Amino acid sequence: MVWDEGNWPKCSKHGMSQAEIDQVFANDPMVKPDRTGAVEVRFNAIGKTDAGRFAFIVFTFRDDDIRPISARYMHAKEVRRYEKDQT
Secondary structure, eight states: OOOOTTTHHHHHTTTOOHHHHHHHHHTOOEEEEOOSOOSSOOEEEEEEOTTSOEEEEEEEEETTEEEEEEEEEOOHHHHHHHHHHHO
């Protein structure tokens, strides 16, 4: 993971730790292209922490490594929609 003063404050403001963000990527998240139209290519990852909390992470690749841009826990309605899409 690539962490710096540009991305860590934005990721941490929603209460997720770097360890939890790492866990989401280690736990085989669903990854889709981001559709916000950002200049750089971005992706969305939806997955679980080791504690079972669902998270939504926007990330890009820098120098062949993952650079999280934003990370937050998912709301119950989002979790229900995600679980429905997985069945």
